[in-house]
Amino acid sequence: MRCEVVAIGTELLLGIIVDGNSAWIGEQLALAGIDSHFQVKVGDNFGRIEASIRQALERSDAVICCGGLGPTQDDITRDVIAHVMGVEMRRDQAIADKIRNIFEARGRVMSANNLRQADIPVGASPIAQMPGTAPGLVCPVGDKVIYAVPGVPSEMREMVAGTILPDLRRRMGQTAVIRSRVLRTWGASESGVAEMVAGRVDELDKLGNPTIAFQASGIDGIKVRIVAKCDDEVAAKRVLDSEEALLRGLLGDLVFGIDEQSMEAVVLGELRRRSLTVAATETLTGGILSARMSALDPAMEVFRGAIVRPEAAPVAARAASPEQRTGTAAIEARERFGTEVGLAAVVPEATEGHGAGAVFLGVAIRDAQHIEKVMLTPDRKRMREFGVIGLLNQLRKKLLA
């Protein structure tokens, strides 16, 4: 089964918008076991959109057209698809009503133009999911199919996940359910993670199901993706649960979360569960830790705050070791904000001989101090970003210990 993506919009070609939609769709198709050999960007031009769709339909079994479903004159995806299908357009009353209702609910006046969005090719069916005013379409062409989805990422995703992927699987004659889960790790390299689960990978190569794959994702850590193909949801969940348990056994506390869980979400959850609060002294990290924590805890109930300030002056620095300074900075935060936990990351002076990229991560929990030295790529931007996650990860491990 092959499916191409045609992203439509002159603003994509001009670089005003980066086409992240095709990338996301490509990932979903790959997870569903569907090949996507070509992905094309084309502008708002009838002939060129037509040529792109026809070629994609010739080479593949399905085409997903993304964008050009708005109400204005340059949104012509619907018309081009009708032309390729060789049919007329018809006004869909149910869609027209939905669009009217959306405008009424928002208290806005609907111009006649907006009803263009209710004109769909004869023989096409609207996609049930319709979070905005642009309906998605399923358009059969012989034994092949053209899908149309809006370019708004959230609307596109809802339609692809809710209708297009299931429809593609049905067309593949695949009654099987494919589900995936990502284990997120921090603290080892991609090859390190791969080595720890190498034995299990060999076993799975023989079993064939589930499969696992690794993906290095910068400050999102190394991801281990489990993909299970089963007869139904219940069986898929059972396979994912059991594989997750097995991999967690091999990877231990390297695993900090699953799927979309970020390190800061996990740490805030663990603190909340224990009724602990946290504060930080931010020197190297300069506010990045605060920005991440306060985004998820807007009332600052768990993350109580931070002092952002320069590293201690060299003279003051020399009076104490970097370990001591890190501990002092973590306690400074704890005392200033009256929290149980204090955090700090300190870069030693060059003259202290720890080498470029050395960072001391300090976690103070009540009276206990835990200081750890890590060596990071000696690039300040990376040190700041990795310092934040490393520090949160160290706190996570202390909480779970």
Place this chain on the structure above:
Amino acid sequence: MRCEVVAIGTELLLGIIVDGNSAWIGEQLALAGIDSHFQVKVGDNFGRIEASIRQALERSDAVICCGGLGPTQDDITRDVIAHVMGVEMRRDQAIADKIRNIFEARGRVMSANNLRQADIPVGASPIAQMPGTAPGLVCPVGDKVIYAVPGVPSEMREMVAGTILPDLRRRMGQTAVIRSRVLRTWGASESGVAEMVAGRVDELDKLGNPTIAFQASGIDGIKVRIVAKCDDEVAAKRVLDSEEALLRGLLGDLVFGIDEQSMEAVVLGELRRRSLTVAATETLTGGILSARMSALDPAMEVFRGAIVRPEAAPVAARAASPEQRTGTAAIEARERFGTEVGLAAVVPEATEGHGAGAVFLGVAIRDAQHIEKVMLTPDRKRMREFGVIGLLNQLRKKLLA
């Protein structure tokens, strides 16, 4: 003149990497007055890369192939291009020496594989810019041309700007120079900015050169791009300078910078010029302002620090008006860090009747306080981001007043 982009790499189709390169190249081509009607992503497959290049070459005058120039077996762009050109490969000694030198300079051992990167199609010329180990190529095919550049964005950009765009202009018989400049504004909507310069736009429509265009760019503000087409660099610079002066006259202090200058870079520069230092109390903004400022001022010489903490408790809040609380918070930062300037953004309590999305921006400069109320889209993430830029913009205007 038409030029297509073929982005090569299976990881692009799988969504592991989002193809930002094509978007950037598309923008450069548009600025140079070159049409780009199609942009294609294709995996590391000989036949499919060949088909994509042949089709692009048929429809257009030039093709830029991006990616697949690395040293491993799946990097086959060079081989496919040689096949399309109908020529053999040859080892280029100058490139081989450059690659050897790069490895030596980095103190790394070079494997024999790496010299594959010195194999280029007969008749192709290497691109002079070569910041990494992958050489770019200019490959004539009849009166058309295939360019090859690596997928590493910084290397790609250097080659496109340094060799490919000038070569395309030469091929267009265009001795003209096209240069652009972006004026960055904050404080008015796209339509507001457009209205202020509407008269000038009408004049330019008649003159034809330079042209101006508007682009709403979220927290990067509204951009006004001037594009000048002239006989030479000197003339282009003169046109851009004079148009910039004219537009600045119309837009006044809405213009905060040009081209890649960020709001925080501009504000840090203005403070440094006046030997002033700044600190902040971050409640709503929760560390975002600090993270942006400390990224550009790592030693924290101008931005001296911040206190990140929750908004005052409702009881404390009711003792003073939101204006007073904002002033107090700005002074708190100034005093705590011993700076001349203090900043704070405060969200009033719902019961205070300022409406959803109200934010008070406070700038304290020595003994003077400037408090301004702004209404933002009532979404916390947006309020945080826009609050930071709004606050910095207010400081900028006070400094320039």
